[in-house]
Amino acid sequence: MNADEPFIRFDWIIDNLGQIGQRLGEHVLMVVASVLIGFVISFGLALLARSHRWTYGPIIAVTSTLYAIPSLALFVLLIPITGLSLTTGIVALVLYTLLILVRNIVVALDGVPPEVVEAATGMGYGPLQRFWRVELPVATPVIVAGLRIATVTTVGLVAITTFIGLGGLGYLIINSGTRRFFPTSIYVGVALCVVLAVVADLLLLWLQRRLTPWAAAQGR
Amino acid sequence: MELFGQGIAWLADPANWTDPRNGIFLRLWEHVSLSAAALAAAIAIGLPIGVWIGHTGRGATAVIAIANIGRAVPSIGWLGIVFPLTLVAFGRGGLGFVPSVIALTALGIPPIVTNAYAGMREVDADLVEAGRGMGMREMDVVRQVEIPVALPVILAGIRVSAVQIVATATLAAIVGGGTLGDFIIQGIFVRALDRVVGAAILVAILAILTELAFSLLERRAISPGIRRGGQAAPIEPGGVALPRVAG
Amino acid sequence: MQDAAGAVVAFEHVTKRYGRSGGPPAVDDLTFTVAAGEICVLVGPSGSGKTTTMKMVNRLIEPTSGRITIDGQDVMSLPAVELRRRIGYVIQQVGLFPHLTVAENIAVVPGLLDWDKPRIRTRVEELLDLIGLEAGSYADRYPAELSGGERQRVGVARALAADPPVMLMDEPFGAVDPIRRDRLQNEFLRLQDKVGKTVIFVTHDVDEAIKMADRIAILQRGGTLAQYDAPAAILAEPASEFVEHFVGADRGLKRLSLNRVSDLELTRPIVVRAGDDRAAARGRLRDGDGAGYALLVDAEGRPIGWIDDDELAGDGTITADAARAGAVTVEPETTLRDALSALLGSSVMLGVVVDERERVIGLVSVESISDRLRKAGSPT
Ligand SMILES: Nc1ncnc2c1ncn2[C@@H]1O[C@H](COP(=O)(O)OP(=O)(O)OP(=O)(O)O)[C@@H](O)[C@H]1O
Ligand SMILES: [Mg+2]
Numbered sequence: 001m002n003a004d005e006p007f008i009r010f011d012w013i014i015d016n017l018g019q020i021g022q023r024l025g026e027h028v029l030m031v032v033a034s035v036l037i038g039f040v041i042s043f044g045l046a047l048l049a050r051s052h053r054w055t056y057g058p059i060i061a062v063t064s065t066l067y068a069i070p071s072l073a074l075f076v077l078l079i080p081i082t083g084l085s086l087t088t089g090i091v092a093l094v095l096y097t098l099l100i101l102v103r104n105i106v107v108a109l110d111g112v113p114p115e116v117v118e119a120a121t122g123m124g125y126g127p128l129q130r131f132w133r134v135e136l137p138v139a140t141p142v143i144v145a146g147l148r149i150a151t152v153t154t155v156g157l158v159a160i161t162t163f164i165g166l167g168g169l170g171y172l173i174i175n176s177g178t179r180r181f182f183p184t185s186i187y188v189g190v191a192l193c194v195v196l197a198v199v200a201d202l203l204l205l206w207l208q209r210r211l212t213p214w215a216a217a218q219g220r
Numbered sequence: 221m222e223l224f225g226q227g228i229a230w231l232a233d234p235a236n237w238t239d240p241r242n243g244i245f246l247r248l249w250e251h252v253s254l255s256a257a258a259l260a261a262a263i264a265i266g267l268p269i270g271v272w273i274g275h276t277g278r279g280a281t282a283v284i285a286i287a288n289i290g291r292a293v294p295s296i297g298w299l300g301i302v303f304p305l306t307l308v309a310f311g312r313g314g315l316g317f318v319p320s321v322i323a324l325t326a327l328g329i330p331p332i333v334t335n336a337y338a339g340m341r342e343v344d345a346d347l348v349e350a351g352r353g354m355g356m357r358e359m360d361v362v363r364q365v366e367i368p369v370a371l372p373v374i375l376a377g378i379r380v381s382a383v384q385i386v387a388t389a390t391l392a393a394i395v396g397g398g399t400l401g402d403f404i405i406q407g408i409f410v411r412a413l414d415r416v417v418g419a420a421i422l423v424a425i426l427a428i429l430t431e432l433a434f435s436l437l438e439r440r441a442i443s444p445g446i447r448r449g450g451q452a453a454p455i456e457p458g459g460v461a462l463p464r465v466a467g
Numbered sequence: 468m469q470d471a472a473g474a475v476v477a478f479e480h481v482t483k484r485y486g487r488s489g490g491p492p493a494v495d496d497l498t499f500t501v502a503a504g505e506i507c508v509l510v511g512p513s514g515s516g517k518t519t520t521m522k523m524v525n526r527l528i529e530p531t532s533g534r535i536t537i538d539g540q541d542v543m544s545l546p547a548v549e550l551r552r553r554i555g556y557v558i559q560q561v562g563l564f565p566h567l568t569v570a571e572n573i574a575v576v577p578g579l580l581d582w583d584k585p586r587i588r589t590r591v592e593e594l595l596d597l598i599g600l601e602a603g604s605y606a607d608r609y610p611a612e613l614s615g616g617e618r619q620r621v622g623v624a625r626a627l628a629a630d631p632p633v634m635l636m637d638e639p640f641g642a643v644d645p646i647r648r649d650r651l652q653n654e655f656l657r658l659q660d661k662v663g664k665t666v667i668f669v670t671h672d673v674d675e676a677i678k679m680a681d682r683i684a685i686l687q688r689g690g691t692l693a694q695y696d697a698p699a700a701i702l703a704e705p706a707s708e709f710v711e712h713f714v715g716a717d718r719g720l721k722r723l724s725l726n727r728v729s730d731l732e733l734t735r736p737i738v739v740r741a742g743d744d745r746a747a748a749r750g751r752l753r754d755g756d757g758a759g760y761a762l763l764v765d766a767e768g769r770p771i772g773w774i775d776d777d778e779l780a781g782d783g784t785i786t787a788d789a790a791r792a793g794a795v796t797v798e799p800e801t802t803l804r805d806a807l808s809a810l811l812g813s814s815v816m817l818g819v820v821v822d823e824r825e826r827v828i829g830l831v832s833v834e835s836i837s838d839r840l841r842k843a844g845s846p847t
Contacts, residue, residue: 007304069381070390072404073420080223080413143428156294163408174302174394183304190297197292350562353527353635354576354625356551358620364575368566445609 009184020172025101027168028184030158031200034090040098045098050208056106062097066149070168071096071160091162096157097150108139137212144208148201155197157188170194227417236415242402242424250398253424255386258321262328262381267374270333274340274370277363287330295388300324303395320389320397327388328381335377339370360427371442379434386430390423400426472565473504473665474538474632481533483519483690490662493519494690496533499519503538503632505661508680510670512713516690518670521635525554526666537633552576555626555634557662560642561618563610568622569595570606576629592626596722597658616647623655627662629703637669652678653800657823664800673714677702677724699725723804723840728797731839733820733829738772741787749779763790766824770794770819784827794819799828803836810836 013020049056066074074092082088112135120134159170167174172189176182230236237244293301303319310318343366351365367374390401393458400419407416483494494516501507509517522528524535535542542550570591577587598620610618619639619646626634639655640648652675659666670676676683677698683750685693685701687709692786694706702722705711715721735753739748740763752761761775763785772790779785795813797806797820810818810833818831 011286028426065424067429068387068424069430070387070401070404070423070427072390073416073423074400076404076408076413076416077223077420089416123436152292155292156297159294170294170296173294173296181307186304190300193294193297194289194292198289200291212407225482344560344562346558346560347564349527350556350558350564351575353522353525353551353556353558353578354550355550356575357548362578365564369564371566443609443612445567446565 001138001190004190007183008187012184020188020192023167023169023171023189024196026166027155027158027170027193027196030086030089030093030161030166030168031154031196032092034158035097035147035152038088038094038150039147041094042098042101046109049102049106050109052216054169061094061100063102066095067099071157072163075161075164083163086166088164089158089166093154093157093161097154100150100153101146104149105139105143107133108142108146111142112138119129137189140212141208144204148204151200151204152197155193155200159193169196223413223417224363225422226414229401230414230418233420236418237377242406244400244403245290245402247398247402247419248422250392250402251386251389251400252319253318254392254397254399255389258324258328258389259382260334261321261325262385263378265325266329267336268330268382270336270374270377271340271362271367272300273333274337275358275366277341280337284308284334287333290326290330292332293327294390295384296394297325298302298327299395303459305457316398319395320392320399324385324388324392328385331377331380331384333377336370339373339377340366343369346400352424368443369446372438372446375434375441379431379438382430382434383427387423387427390419394409418457472632472663473502475536476501476507476633476665476667477536478520479536480532480696481520481530481535482522483523483528484531485517492531492690494523494530495747497690497692498533499684499692499695501665501667505681506659506666506668506669507592507678508670508676508683509686510673510676510683511693512684512688513671515686515841517671517686517687518637519666520635520686520688524633524635525551525556527551539838545656548579551580552629553631553633555628555631557622557626557634557636557639561610561622561637561642563618563625565624566612568607568609569600572610572621573625573627573628577586580629584709590628594627597627597661598624599654600624600745609750616651618641619651619680620654623658626825627664630663634664634666636666638671639668640675641670650798653798654823655679656800658662674721674724674804676803677721685713687713714762720804723807723808723836724802725757726839727799728801728803728806728818728820728831729799730803731831731835732836733831734826735770736817736819736830738762738764738827740764740766741785743785745781745783745785748774749776749784752779760817762794762827762830764827765786767824769824770796770821770827773815773817796821796825797831803839805830807833 001195045059049059071092074095075088078088078092082091116134117130117139120130125134142152158166158168159173161167162174169189172185172192176185228357231244240246270281272278279340283368300317302323306319306322307315340358347365348361351361356364389397389399390404392399393401393405400423401413405417407419475505477500480493481497482492484490484492497520508820512519519528523530524537524542529543537554564575566629567575573591574595575586577590589741591606595605598618601615605613605617605621613621622639626636633690640651643651644847656679662807670679670680680698682696683698683701683798684695687693693713694701694710696706699709699722702714702718702725705714705718707782711718736762737751739761748761752759760775761779763771763774765771765787767784772793774785774789774791778789778791794815795809795818797809799820801809806818810816810831816833819827820829820831822828
C-alpha cells in the first residue's frame with residue numbers, strides 16, 4: 001500500500017458496484033443454503049435425540065468437535081473429497097451450524113411446560129398433532145433464537161471460503177483487500193458483512209414475531 | 221482418513237517441531253502468546269465495562285448494541301479492519317503481532333461484555349437490597365454480592381472469548397502474525413495437505429484444552445453454593461455467548 | 468456476650484412522595500413512637516406504605532419530609548452505611564447470599580465492621596445456638612442446602628449478628644407454609660424474649676399482627692396511620708370503620724389470638740412407650756382421665772400418635788407402630804385460635820403441647836380452651 005492510498009476510495013466503489021453486488025449475492029446464497037440445509041439436518045437430529053435420549057450426548061460431542069476445527073482448515077480438508085467447489089463450502093458451513101441448531105431445538109422442545117403437553121393430550125391431540133400444533137409453536141422463540149445465532153455466525157464464516165476460491169464478500173476482504181493492501185475493498189466487505197448479519201437477524205426476529213405473536217415481549 | 225494419517229505423520233516428525241524459523245514449537249509459542257495477550261487485553265477492557273453497565277444499568281442499550289454489531293463482524297473482518305490502520309501507524313513494523321493482538325482483542329470483547337452484563341443483571345434484586353440494607357457500600361455490593369453470584373455467567377463469557385481467540389489466532393497468519401495458521405496458509409499455497417491437517421489438529425486440541433482449562437477454573441472459582449444445576453439454557457442472541465468458529 | 472437491648476424508634480411527621488413531582492404521598496405525615504424492646508407490627512392493605520415506612524428507618528428509602536430518630540438521634544445524621552450496620556434487616560425472600568455458607572452469611576455485618584476473626588467465630592456459634600441450629604452440621608452449609616424454615620432462621624441470625632438494637636423485618640414469614648410459619652413465629656417470640664430488640668415488623672396478615680405485636684400500626688391507602696395501639700385495644704375498640712373492616716367481621720374469634728396455649732392449665736397425657744406392657748397400659752388408661760386415649764412417644768419423649776383401648780387389647784408389649792393416628796402438636800406460644808383450629812381438624816380433638824425439642828409437656832382440649840374463654844369473659 002502506498003502511504004497516500006486513502007482508506008476509502010469512493011470512485012472505486014462506484015466503478016465496481018457490479019462486482020460488489022455479485023459478491024454480495026454469492027454471500028447471501030451461501031448463507032441461505034447452509035442455514036436451510038443445516039436446519040433440516042438439525043431438526044432431524046434433534047428429533048432423534050429426543051426420541052432416543054442416549055443419542056444426545058454423542059450428537060453434541062461430535063458437533064462440538066466439528067465446531068472446534070478451525071474453519072480455514074476444514075475448508076481445505078474437504079478439497080480432496082469435494083474439490084474446489086461450492087459443495088465444499090456449503091458442506092463445511094452446514095457442519096458448523098449443527099451444534100447451535102441441534103442444541104437450541106432440543107432445549108426449546110424440552111422447555112415446553114409439561115402441563116401444556118398434558119393439557120393438549122387431555123384435549124385429545126394425537127402425538128403428531130400435539131407436536132405440530134402445540135409443542136412446536138411453544139418452542140418456536142427459542143428455536144428461532146438458535147437460527148439467529150447460526151445465521152450471524154455463518155455470515156462471518158462464508159468470508160473464509162475465499163481460500164477455496166469462493167468467498168462472497170470475503171473475496172473483497174482478503175483477496176483484493178488484504179493481499180493487495182487495498183483498504184477500500186476491505187472496509188466495503190466488512191461493512192456489507194455487518195449489514196447483512198444485522199438485516200438477517202432482524203428478518204428472523206420479525207419472522208419469529210409473526211409466527212409467535214403471543215411471545216412478542218420476549219425477543220430482543 | 222488417509223489425510224488424517226498424513227497429518228499425524230507430519231506431527232510425529234521431530235524435525236517439523238524444532239526448525240528455529242518455521243517449527244511447530246515457534247508457531248505454537250506465537251499462537252499461545254498472541255492469544256494470551258489478546259485475552260488479557262479483552263478482559264481488562266471488557267470486564268469493567270460489562271460489570272459497570274450491569275451494576276448501574278446505565279448505557280446498557282448502547283453498549284450491548286455495539287457488542288452485538290461487534291459479533292456480526294466476521295473474524296477475518298477484524299484483521300481486515302485493523303491491519304491498514306496499524307500499517308499506517310507503524311509502517312512495515314505494523315505487520316504481524318500488533319494488528320493481530322488488536323483484532324483478536326476486539327473479537328474477544330463482545331462475549332465478555334455481554335455475559336458480564338447479563339450475569340450482573342440476573343442477580344436477584346433482593347440480594348442487592350439485602351447487601352445495602354446490611355450496610356454495604358456500593359463497591360462492597362459489587363464485589364461481595366453481585367460478582368460472586370454472577371460469576372458462572374461472567375466466567376462463561378471469558379471462556380467463550382478465550383476459545384474464540386485461540387481458534388481465530390489462526391487467521392493472524394494472513395497478516396504475518398505467524399501462529400499455527402501459518403502452516404495452513406503455507407499448505408494451501410504449496411499444496412502440502414499434511415501440514416494443513418497437522419496444524420488443524422493442533423489448533424482443535426488447543427481450543428479444546430482452553431475450554432477444559434477454563435471449565436476447571438470455573439469449577440474452582442465458583443462457590444459450591446451457586447453451582448448451576450438443572451436445565452440447559454438456550455443460546456440467545458445478545459444473551460450468553462457461545463464461541464464462534466473462526467480461523 | 469450480653470445482647471444490647473432495644474432502642475426507641477420515633478417517627479415525627481414523616482412523609483414520602485415518590486418521584487419528583489408532587490404526586491400522592493406513599494406515606495403521609497406519620498407520627499408514632501415504638502418503645503424500646505417492643506415489637507411494632509405495621510399492617511395494612513397492599514400499597515398502604517408499610518414497606519416504605521420500614522425502609523425509611525434504615526434509609527433504603529429517604530423521607531421527603533419529617534424525621535426518624537433512634538434513641539433520639541436523627542437517622543439522617545449518620546452516614547447511611549454506618550446506620551445500616553447498626554440495624555438488623557430481614558426480608559421476605561430472606562436474601563441469604565447463595566455463594567456464602569451459613570456461617571459466612573451470618574458473618575457479613577461483623578466483617579463489614581472489621582471484627583477480628585475469633586470474635587466473629589464466637590459470635591456465629593452463639594447465634595447458631597440461639598436459633599437452634601447445631602453449628603457442627605450447619606455452619607458450613609450453603610443456603611441451597613437448607614429448608615425454607617431454616618433459611619428464614621439463618622436470615623434472622625444474620626440480622627442479629629452485630630447485635631443491633633433495632634430489627635426491621637419485611638414479611639419475614641410470608642413465603643412459608645402456615646404450619647411452618649406458626650413454628651417460626653413461636654421461635655421468634657422465644658428469641659425476642661431473650662434478646663429484647665426493638666422490632667419493626669411488616670405483614671399484611673392481621674392474625675400474624677395480633678400474635679406478634681406488642682403494638683400494631685394499621686396503615687391505610689394513602690399511607691396514613693389509621694390506628695396505633697395494642698392488639699387487644701384494636702380488637703376491642705377499632706378507631707374507624709376502616710379498621711373495623713380491615714380487622715374483619717370475626718373480631719370475636721380473632722381475640723382468641725390474644726391468648727396463647729401457655730395461658731392454659733395443661734393436663735397430663737397418659738404416656739406409653741414402645742416396649743411397655745399392654746395389660747398395664749390398659750389399666751392406666753381405665754384409671755386416668757385421658758379421654759380414652761394414650762399417647763405413644765418415642766425414646767426422646769416426642770409424640771408418635773394416639774392409641775385407644777382396642778389397640779391395646781391382647782398380651783405382650785406395645786410396638787412402635789401401634790399408634791392409630793398422628794397427634795396434632797402445638798407449642799406454648801401458639802395462639803388459642805390456631806390451637807383451636809388445629810384441634811377441630813384432628814380426629815382425636817386433643818392437642819399435644821411440645822417444647823422446642825418437640826418433647827411432650829402437656830395436653831390441650833377444646834374444653835380447656837372454652838373454659839379459659841369463659842373465665843376471660845365471653846368474646847363479643
Ligand atoms: N420505588 C417506588 N417508586 C414509586 N412508587 C413506589 C415505589 N415503591 C413503592 N411505591 C408506591 O408507594 C406505595 C406504597 O408502597 P409500599 O411498597 O410501601 O406498600 P406496602 O404497604 O409495602 O405494600 P405490599 O403489602 O404490597 O408490600 C404504593 O402505591 C407503591 O406503588
Ligand atoms: Mg411491602
